[in-house]
Each structure stands twice: as structure tokens, then as C-alpha cells.
Amino acid sequence: MERIRRDFSTVTLVMIPVAIALNIAVGQLVVALKLPLYLDSIGTILVAVLAGPLAGLVTGVLANLIWTLTGLQPFAAAFAIVAGIIGLMAGLFAGWGWFRRVWLWLLGGVITGIVAALVSAPISAYLFGGVMGSGQDFLVAFFRATGASVIQATFGQGIVADPLDKLVSFLLVWLTLRALPSRFLQRFPRAENVAGRPE
Amino acid sequence: MIELDGVTFTYAGEATPALQQLDLRIGAGELWAVLGPTGAGKSTLCSLLAGFIPHFYRGSLRGKVRVAGIDVPGSSLGEMSEHVGSVFQNPFNQVTGARYTVREEIGFGLENLGVPRPAMLERIERSLALTGLSELAERSPYALSGGQQQRLAIASILALRPKLMILDEPTSQLDPAGTGQVFTLLRDLVSAGETTVVVAEQRLEWVARAADRCLVLQSGTKAAEGTPSDVLSSPEAEGWGLCQSRFSRAARAAVAQGVTPLGRQLPHTLDQAVEYFR
Amino acid sequence: MGLLLAVAFAVPWWACYLTLGLLVLPLAALGRLFGPLTRTLWKLVLPFAVPILLIQGFFWGEGEVLFTLGPLSFYRLGLIFAAASIGRIAMLGGCFLLLSMTTRIDMLMRALVERGLPNQALYLVVTTLQLVPRFEAQAHRIQDAQRARGLETEGSIARRARALVPLIGPLLLASLMDVEERALALEARGFSRRGPRTSLVTLRDTPLQRWLRLALWLLAATLILYRLVSWITR
Numbered sequence: 008m009e010r011i012r013r014d015f016s017t018v019t020l021v022m023i024p025v026a027i028a029l030n031i032a033v034g035q036l037v038v039a040l041k042l043p044l045y046l047d048s049i050g051t052i053l054v055a056v057l058a059g060p061l062a063g064l065v066t067g068v069l070a071n072l073i074w075t076l077t078g079l080q081p082f083a084a085a086f087a088i089v090a091g092i093i094g095l096m097a098g099l100f101a102g103w104g105w106f107r108r109v110w111l112w113l114l115g116g117v118i119t120g121i122v123a124a125l126v127s128a129p130i131s132a133y134l135f136g137g138v139m140g141s142g143q144d145f146l147v148a149f150f151r152a153t154g155a156s157v158i159q160a161t162f163g164q165g166i167v168a169d170p171l172d173k174l175v176s177f178l179l180v181w182l183t184l185r186a187l188p189s190r191f192l193q194r195f196p197r198a199e200n201v202a203g204r205p206e
Numbered sequence: 207m208i209e210l211d212g213v214t215f216t217y218a219g220e221a222t223p224a225l226q227q228l229d230l231r232i233g234a235g236e237l238w239a240v241l242g243p244t245g246a247g248k249s250t251l252c253s254l255l256a257g258f259i260p261h262f263y264r265g266s267l268r269g270k271v272r273v274a275g276i277d278v279p280g281s282s283l284g285e286m287s288e289h290v291g292s293v294f295q296n297p298f299n300q301v302t303g304a305r306y307t308v309r310e311e312i313g314f315g316l317e318n319l320g321v322p323r324p325a326m327l328e329r330i331e332r333s334l335a336l337t338g339l340s341e342l343a344e345r346s347p348y349a350l351s352g353g354q355q356q357r358l359a360i361a362s363i364l365a366l367r368p369k370l371m372i373l374d375e376p377t378s379q380l381d382p383a384g385t386g387q388v389f390t391l392l393r394d395l396v397s398a399g400e401t402t403v404v405v406a407e408q409r410l411e412w413v414a415r416a417a418d419r420c421l422v423l424q425s426g427t428k429a430a431e432g433t434p435s436d437v438l439s440s441p442e443a444e445g446w447g448l449c450q451s452r453f454s455r456a457a458r459a460a461v462a463q464g465v466t467p468l469g470r471q472l473p474h475t476l477d478q479a480v481e482y483f484r
Numbered sequence: 485m486g487l488l489l490a491v492a493f494a495v496p497w498w499a500c501y502l503t504l505g506l507l508v509l510p511l512a513a514l515g516r517l518f519g520p521l522t523r524t525l526w527k528l529v530l531p532f533a534v535p536i537l538l539i540q541g542f543f544w545g546e547g548e549v550l551f552t553l554g555p556l557s558f559y560r561l562g563l564i565f566a567a568a569s570i571g572r573i574a575m576l577g578g579c580f581l582l583l584s585m586t587t588r589i590d591m592l593m594r595a596l597v598e599r600g601l602p603n604q605a606l607y608l609v610v611t612t613l614q615l616v617p618r619f620e621a622q623a624h625r626i627q628d629a630q631r632a633r634g635l636e637t638e639g640s641i642a643r644r645a646r647a648l649v650p651l652i653g654p655l656l657l658a659s660l661m662d663v664e665e666r667a668l669a670l671e672a673r674g675f676s677r678r679g680p681r682t683s684l685v686t687l688r689d690t691p692l693q694r695w696l697r698l699a700l701w702l703l704a705a706t707l708i709l710y711r712l713v714s715w716i717t718r
Contacts, residue, residue, distance in 0.1 A: 021663050183660075303615055323684065348614065
């Protein structure tokens with residue numbers, strides 16, 4: 008309980024809106040560069056590393072909910088769980104010390120991407136195909152969903168793109184945080200994820 | 207108002223102290239300017255006076271720190287915010303973002319402090335009037351210029367009726383007009399007895415105009431203390447890393463060339479320069 | 485007015501176009517939002533509607549066939565299913581749009597805080613909403629600045645990917661640096677103070693609104709129960 012309070016310090020609370028805004032801003036830059044990526048979870052991962060898995064979870068969920076509220080993308084809210092899981096996993100991996108070994112960290116990115124794709128598929132299936140009450144078995148609905156996944160890709164989820172996207176996101180966060188001086192990192196609740204335990 | 211005795215502070219993870227054996231006495235109702243080059247400890251001192259050291263920044267703190275009658279190390283951020291107000295460099299970062307109008311923005315701190323609603327309304331109006339923001343009360347804080355946003359930050363802090371206001375290079379990101387507005391405001395506030403002000407600054411011209419007393423820091427220790435004229439005219443001024451204003455530079459050159467006699471107070475503001483060269 | 489409508493709509497009740505036609509659209513017209521709401525809704529639903537219609541229609545695989553197009557058959561059940569899905573999406577979308585277009589988010593949040601939501605939640609939601617457009621603008625500015633410096637925004641994938649780092653790196657770093665000052669500014673306003681808080685704004689809650697909320701709750705509960713019962717007794 009005490010750890011949760013520490014994780015959600017004022018610094019964290021300030022970081023979350025900034026991170027969410029970053030998600031969207033970076034996502035836009037990527038679209039402008041016409042790269043086959045989304046990078047719309049960079050802020051979430053940043054928060055997860057610096058403030059823990061719970062903070063990452065909150066950031067992801069809130070980011071998607073706000074996205075819906077802005078009216079730009081009303082169905083982002085349905086994928087809030089996915090975004091939350093991304094934050095949660097990034098935070099857990101960081102908490103296990105994976106951030107300090109780059110190959111482990113990148114592996115974590117790939118795993119996160121796979122999980123994200125797996126979780127978002129049934130959500131898309133439900134939205135676009137409807138599993139409940141149709142009398143079809145799950146696999147058929149899944150097929151239909153992946154048939155529709157070409158359309159989904161323009162809205163941010165995809166079976167192949169997700170692991171790559173998360174890999175790159177994790178990498179960018181790694182590069183950025185490593186460039187920060189230790190004294191500055193001390194501001195954040197989970198500085199030890201990046202710098203290791205202080206003496 | 208402020209009592210520092212033998213204060214030494216080292217940031218966590220650093221070898222050299224940011225402040226060393228600092229003694230300071232500042233009375234209520236004065237406008238003090240803290241001068242010194244980058245790294246001299248100005249920001250550290252500001253953080254200390256506001257209570258951010260030791261409650262936000264970790265490190266080892268020794269010595270006695272009493273501000274507005276409160277023992278700072280034994281207090282908390284919440285308590286300190288009720289008595290000491292802080293204004294920072296970047297106007298944009300001081301807009302909380304949680305409110306949609308200037309009026310509500312000023313009310314943010316009042317709400318946190320649990321001020322009853324009628325008092326809130328009255329204090330907000332007063333803050334708006336004192337900072338000249340009354341016409342902008344219904345605008346979004348993000349639709350203001352840098353100088354206006356900085357005045358908004360000051361207004362928001364003023365509404366909390368702090369006994370002491372600390373400003374850390376508040377005009378460094380403002381244009382000359384904005385800078386003028388801020389300094390004039392600070393001077394008016396102190397002259398009207400609203401609060402005590404400690405401002406860390408590099409704009410010496412304004413310091414000379416507005417400050418009652420100056421404190422010069424060098425590598426975390428007190429290099430000098432006195433009225434603006436004394437401090438800025440001192441021959442050691444350059445050694446302290448204070449950038450010279452064009453007026454005093456011109457005056458020094460004049461003295462060197464024998465145009466004006468030695469021993470007269472060097473000018474640091476336009477008015478003083480006019481007088482000096484008459 | 486829309487204080488707790490959000491909660492009511494979060495509960496899934498599978499009425500269809502009826503709700504859209506009888507409730508959402510007239511309310512929109514009342515609020516003089518008919519044009520903007522229908523336009524946005526149309527833009528949102530169309531990209532879903534067309535593919536769903538096509539895919540469900542042509543790949544349903546069983547039941548009555550309505551017509552054939554070369555090797556493909558269009559199924560009636562698929563059409564019905566697509567219609568249902570589109571209806572649900574349109575209704576949800578319409579409700580959300582109505583909500584977001586009529587309520588001031590900070591008033592909604594304040595109402596929730598009054599009912600026990602932690603204060604920090606209000607800060608998070610409203611601040612995010614205000615920061616997002618600023619950051620978008622900044623991203624554009626960085627883009628333009630870098631393009632002016634000749635950074636590649638066209639060309640091979642590798643080149644464009646390399647253009648990514650100098651664009652994103654500074655943005656991330658600057659944002660993190662700002663976090664410190666923003667946190668201190670908040671502390672200076674008593675953000676982490678323990679103790680009672682007051683509110684500048686008073687929210688009016690009329691008896692009419694209370695009755696409406698009660699009615700909505702009952703309606704939603706009834707519909708869910710009805711659906712559950714009919715599902716179980718199938």
C-alpha cells in the first residue's frame with residue numbers, strides 16, 4: 008500500500024498526462040514519416056519504467072479512455088485493456104530488472120507485443136464480428152476477425168505489427184532513459200529500474 | 207522571516223555541497239535579490255527556502271533552517287505551501303492544466319488549501335487586480351502570452367497569501383516587456399506590504415531598480431551582501447561572475463579615461479546613468 | 485445535465501436503431517448538435533459498416549442466400565448480423581458523441597469527485613485533455629523544423645527510420661525535464677496537502693435530474709435482466 012502511494016507521487020501524476028500526450032504526438036510523427044509502426048505506447052512504457060506497473064496500467068487505460076472522450080476515436084476505449092496490459096507488462100519487466108540488460112528488455116518488448124495482439128484480437132472480433140449470441144464457434148469468429156484485421160490495422164492493432172511496434176517502442180524508451188543523468192532519475196519513484204539500487 | 211544558520215546541503219549522489227555553511231537573515235517586507243553565476247547555488251537556495259529541500263530533493267542537509275517561523279526540515283510540502291509560494295522559470299509549466307479559465311486556475315491552490323468559497327472568490331478577484339489580469343479572467347490559461355502566464359503563476363501563488371514568495375529566475379524566458387511587468391509587480395507587492403520576496407536573477411538592471419538588498423552566492427557560499435548599489439558597484443563584482451550592465455560598464459570606462467571623477471556611485475539603471483553622466 | 489448519463493450508458497443494453505432514432509438524435513437536435521453529431525457519427529461508422537456488411541454478408545456460410553455475385557453468395561443471416569453489429573456500434577458511438585459534445589469534462593469530473601472519486605483523477609483527466617493538443621502542435625513544429633534542416637521525410641524505409649530518432653529523442657527528453665518543474669509548481673499550489681478541500685464551483689442537482697437518473701438506472705436494469713432471462717431460457 009505504501010509502495011502504491013510512493014509510485015503515485017506528484018511526479019508520477021504529472022508524468023501521466025505528459026506521457027499520454029506524448030503517445031499521441033509521437034503517433035502522429037510516425038504517421039507523417041509513413042513508417043509501418045504506431046509507437047502510440049511510448050509514453051505508457053516510459054511511465055511504467057519510471058513509476059511501476061500500476062502507473063503504467065493506469066496510463067495505458069487512461070490514454071485510451073481519453074482518446075475516446077476527444078471524439079477522435081470512439082472505440083479506443085474498447086482497447087483500453089490492451090493499452091493497460093502493455094503498461095503493466097513493461098512495468099513488471101522493468102521491475103524484474105530487465106531494463107538493465109538490453110537484450111532482455113527488447114525480448115520483453117516482443118513478448119508485450121505478442122500479448123497485446125492476442126488480447127486485442129478477440130476484442131476486435133467482438134466489435135466487428137460479434138461472438139456473443141451468434142451461435143458460431145470462436146475459431147470461425149476469429150477467422151472473420153483476422154479477415155477484418157486489414158481494416159483494424161488502420162486503427163492500431165495487428166497480429167504482425169504489434170511485436171515489431173513494441174520492440175521499437177521499448178528500444179526508444181531504453182535509448183532515451185539511458186541518456187539521463189542519475190541525479191535526474193532520482194525524481195522518479197522507480198529510478199532503480201534504470202540505474203540499479205543506489206549505494 | 208528567514209533564518210539560516212550554518213546550512214550545508216549536498217544533493218544525493220554528489221560529492222561537492224551545493225550550499226556550504228550559509229548564514230542568512232532576511233526580515234519581513236523586503237525584496238531580496240539572489241545573484242551569482244550558474245551553479246552558484248541560487249536555485250538550491252530557492253528550493254531550500256520553499257521546503258523542496260529536503261522534502262522533494264534528497265540529500266544531506268545540515269544546519270538550521272527557519273522560514274516564516276517554520277522549521278523547514280520538520281515540516282512537509284503541504285504545510286510549506288500554505289506559507290511559502292514558489293514561482294519558476296517556465297511559464298508554461300506552471301499552468302496546472304487542470305482548469306479551463308484563468309479564474310479557476312487561480313482557484314486551484316485555494317481549493318487545495320480548503321479555503322471557504324466566499325473567501326476564495328474575494329481572493330481571486332484581488333489576485334486578478336494586483337496582477338492586472340482582470341480582463342483575462344475568463345480566458346484559457348493556454349491562450350496567454352509568456353509574460354501573462356508568468357503573472358498568472360504569481361497571481362495563483364498570491365491568492366494563497368504566502369508570507370514569503372520565492373522566484374527562481376522568473377523572467378529568463380520572457381521578453382523585455384514581460385520582464386518589466388514582473389519586476390514592477392514584485393516591487394509593488396513588497397511596497398504595499400503584501401509579502402516578502404526573494405528572487406534569484408541574472409537581469410542586473412532590474413535588480414538594481416527593484417531590490418532592497420542583494421545576496422551574492424559563489425560556489426554555495428555567501429560572497430557578498432548589501433544594497434544593490436553597494437554590491438553591483440563593488441570592484442569585486444566581476445570576480446563574482448556578475449555580468450555588468452551597460453551603464454556601469456560605460457561608467458567604468460569613463461572613470462578609466464578620467465572623464466568622470468572616481469568615487470561616485472556607479473549607475474546600474476537608466477535613471478542612475480542619466481544622473482551620473484549629467 | 486449529463487452528470488450520470490455516462491454511467492447509465494456504460495451498462496450494455498442491446499436495443500438498436502430505436503435508441504438511436506428515438507433518443508440520441510432528438511436529443512442532439514434539442515442541443516442544436518444534430519448536424520455535427522450526425523456528420524461525425526457517419527464518418528465513424530462508415531469505415532466499420534461497409535467491411536462488416538461485406539464480410540459478414542459474404543462469409544456467413546449458412547442459411548438463406550439473398551443473391552449471388554459471381555462465386556460469392558450473400559447471406560440473409562449475415563446481413564441481419566451485420567445490421568445488428570452496425571446498430572450497436574452506431575448507438576454506442578452516438579451516445580458517446582452526445583455525451584462528449586454536451587458535457588464539460590471538468591464538471592463531470594467534479595461531480596464524480598463529489599461522489600468519492602479521488603482528486604488526482606480529476607487532475608489526470610482534465611490535464612491530459614488540455615495537454616494533448618499542445619503536444620500535437622509541438623510535434624508539428626519539430627517536424628517542420630527538422631524538415632527545414634533537410635531531414636529526410638521521404639525515401640527508403642531505413643532512411644525514414646533513422647529520421648525517427650532525432651525527432652522523437654528531444655521530444656521525450658524535453659518532456660521528462662519539464663515533469664520536474666511541473667511537479668514542483670503543483671506542490672507549490674498545495675497539491676499534496678492532506679486535509680479537506682473546497683470547490684470553487686457549485687454543482688446544481690435538481691430533483692428532476694435525480695428522478696431521471698433513477699429512471700435510467702431502472703430501465704437499464706430491466707433491459708439487462710430481460711436479456712439475461714431470455715438468454716438463459718433459450
